[in-house]
Amino acid sequence: xxxxxxxxxxxxxxxxxxxxxxxxxxxxxxxxxxxxxxxxxxxxxxxxxxxxxxxxxxxxxxxxxxxxxxxxxxxxxxxxxxxxxxxxxxxxxxxxxxxxxxxxxxxxxxxxxxxxxxxxxxxxxxxxxxxxxxxxxxxxxxxxxxxxxx
Amino acid sequence: xxxxxxxxxxxxxxxxxxxxxxxxxxxxxxxxxxxxxxxxxxxxxxxxxxxxxxxxxxxxxxxxxxxxxxxxxxxxxxxxxxxxxxxxxxxxxxxxxxxxxxxxxxxxxxxxxxxxxxxxxxxxxxxxxxxxxxxxxxxxxxxxxxxxxxxxxxxxxxxxxxxxxxxxxxxxxxxxxxxxxxxxxxxxxxxxxxxxxxxxxxxxxxxxxxxxxxxxxxxxxxxxxxxxxxxxxxxxxxxxxxxxxxxxxxxxxxxxxxxxxxxxxxxxxxxxxxxxxxxxxxxxxxxxxxxxxxxxxxxxxxxxxxxxxxxxxxxxxxxxxxxxxxxxxxxxxxxxxxxxxxxxxxxxxxxxxxxxxxxxxxxxxxxxxxxxxxxxxxxxxxxxxxxxxxxxxxxxxxxxx
Ligand SMILES: [Zn+2]
Numbered sequence: 001x002x003x004x005x006x007x008x009x010x011x012x013x014x015x016x017x018x019x020x021x022x023x024x025x026x027x028x029x030x031x032x033x034x035x036x037x038x039x040x041x042x043x044x045x046x047x048x049x050x051x052x053x054x055x056x057x058x059x060x061x062x063x064x065x066x067x068x069x070x071x072x073x074x075x076x077x078x079x080x081x082x083x084x085x086x087x088x089x090x091x092x093x094x095x096x097x098x099x100x101x102x103x104x105x106x107x108x109x110x111x112x113x114x115x116x117x118x119x120x121x122x123x124x125x126x127x128x129x130x131x132x133x134x135x136x137x138x139x140x141x142x143x144x145x146x147x148x149x150x
Numbered sequence: 151x152x153x154x155x156x157x158x159x160x161x162x163x164x165x166x167x168x169x170x171x172x173x174x175x176x177x178x179x180x181x182x183x184x185x186x187x188x189x190x191x192x193x194x195x196x197x198x199x200x201x202x203x204x205x206x207x208x209x210x211x212x213x214x215x216x217x218x219x220x221x222x223x224x225x226x227x228x229x230x231x232x233x234x235x236x237x238x239x240x241x242x243x244x245x246x247x248x249x250x251x252x253x254x255x256x257x258x259x260x261x262x263x264x265x266x267x268x269x270x271x272x273x274x275x276x277x278x279x280x281x282x283x284x285x286x287x288x289x290x291x292x293x294x295x296x297x298x299x300x301x302x303x304x305x306x307x308x309x310x311x312x313x314x315x316x317x318x319x320x321x322x323x324x325x326x327x328x329x330x331x332x333x334x335x336x337x338x339x340x341x342x343x344x345x346x347x348x349x350x351x352x353x354x355x356x357x358x359x360x361x362x363x364x365x366x367x368x369x370x371x372x373x374x375x376x377x378x379x380x381x382x383x384x385x386x387x388x389x390x391x392x393x394x395x396x397x398x399x400x401x402x403x404x405x406x407x408x409x410x411x412x413x414x415x416x417x418x419x420x421x422x423x424x425x426x427x428x429x430x431x432x433x434x435x436x437x438x439x440x441x442x443x444x445x446x447x448x449x450x451x452x453x454x455x456x457x458x459x460x461x462x463x464x465x466x467x468x469x470x471x472x473x474x475x476x477x478x479x480x481x482x483x484x485x486x487x488x489x490x491x492x493x494x495x496x497x498x499x500x501x502x503x504x505x506x507x508x509x510x511x512x513x514x515x516x517x518x519x520x521x522x523x524x525x526x527x528x529x530x531x532x533x534x535x536x537x538x539x540x541x542x543x544x545x546x547x548x549x550x551x
Contacts, residue, residue, distance in 0.1 A: 019293035082305030083358035088298045112535045
């Protein structure tokens with residue numbers, strides 16, 4: 001069962017075998033904040049809307065200039081989730097983690113993010129559970145924002 | 151005047167499908183061969199010669215393999231067509247429906263008289279994992295967390311539908327079992343052995359709550375259809391041209407909130423309302439429904455979203471109705487992609503071709519009695535945090551003389 005200890009252990013290994021994001025000028029700020037263990041997302045100051053995943057303009061109002069990277073509390077609830085029991089079309093390195101949980105987490109500020117919910121038995125997760133972000137430093141540059149129940 | 155009742159499908163083609171299991175005696179054909187085969191079948195069915203497509207329109211569906219940006223050009227070179235309009239769709243499961251709409255607009259406007267739309271794909275020939283590049287948000291914000299493509303995406307949708315409306319595995323199983331029973335009467339279906347509820351419930355969980363038998367089965371195959379105006383259709387294909395009474399698309403639909411959508415509602419809510427209005431029909435006029443079926447939950451959601459029952463009652467609907475081809479509300483009469491197979495990007499052609507076949511009375515053992523009006527949908531591209539980006543609803547009528 002994947003728990004936090006295992007995640008920490010995997011992070012210390014030199015060859016990280018799982019998929020990593022490709023950084024672009026658009027997505028780089030997100031990952032740089034993650035590296036500092038800060039969860040930030042784009043926010044359109046013009047129409048007061050959160051934007052996630054990173055976009056090149058505000059998908060609500062079309063403004064390009066009013067987008068800022070705002071900090072989130074990192075607290076949210078599980079809107080929906082899946083328990084992955086078979087690796088298909090992803091890195092075989094996930095095989096060692098099976099079964100593991102991916103939640104669609106609704107952050108208290110509004111946006112929803114897909115991420116792992118760890119440190120809890122597989123059958124103890126429900127829709128509506130409160131979760132809190134933590135950062136798994138999987139490589140030198142990439143820290144994945146993951147969640148645990150709290 | 152309007153797009154509704156202005157154009158028709160005058161011919162279709164559907165190749166046998168294969169899982170490319172050479173060890174089991176199955177064919178392992180290239181995608182080029184499927185494109186040619188499906189085109190040949192559709193032309194023959196419409197009574198057209200290949201050269202009659204020169205100066206007309208050709209519509210090509212995107213393809214998982216080879217995955218080239220310039221693809222329609224390659225296909226028409228391979229096939230030797232010389233069209234004056236080349237349409238292309240990259241809408242995943244909505245490719246067939248999108249090409250039908252594009253072709254309809256093209257013949258309605260008079261730019262061309264005919265459009266041959268072809269989709270073929272060979273997912274079973276792809277042996278290298280990761281050979282198919284997916285969309286960037288999946289690579290960057292889903293795969294690093296272990297998301298496993300459509301299975302995991304649909305797991306969120308199904309879990310949420312079960313949570314909000316109490317939809318049960320047994321209700322989802324009814325969809326899989328009923329469609330399999332339809333497939334037993336479809337010579338072209340890949341899976342033709344009846345499925346029991348026990349087998350469904352004990353099939354392995356892939357991305358829990360999605361089970362093996364909740365998902366469609368990938369196959370190699372090709373499908374095609376030919377579109378012309380209703381006027382010309384009456385002249386060249388009397389008695390077998392199936393008119394499109396209504397057709398409407400809804401893209402990037404969200405229910406309630408764009409950052410916090412209710413993911414149990416599809417854009418089919420909107421596309422169906424518009425298509426039914428265009429066709430001037432009501433739900434009770436519909437003889438059969440061919441909803442895009444990559445997963446069982448998609449079928450249940452679309453029964454609701456197309457207005458055949460109240461939102462959230464789709465599970466109960468499939469318990470209270472017989473949804474087999476011989477039943478009171480026939481759904482995916484050829485087995486759909488769940489049982490007949492999904493030729494990747496050409497999968498959305500299945501629902502169109504089966505609708506035409508049924509309305510022409512060519513359903514054989516699975517013919518729907520007194521089929522008058524059929525509805526099909528296409529769904530494409532699974533979005534981040536929502537469900538399907540592309541949705542289309544099509545209303546077909548009886549052949550015109
Ligand atoms: Zn804005």
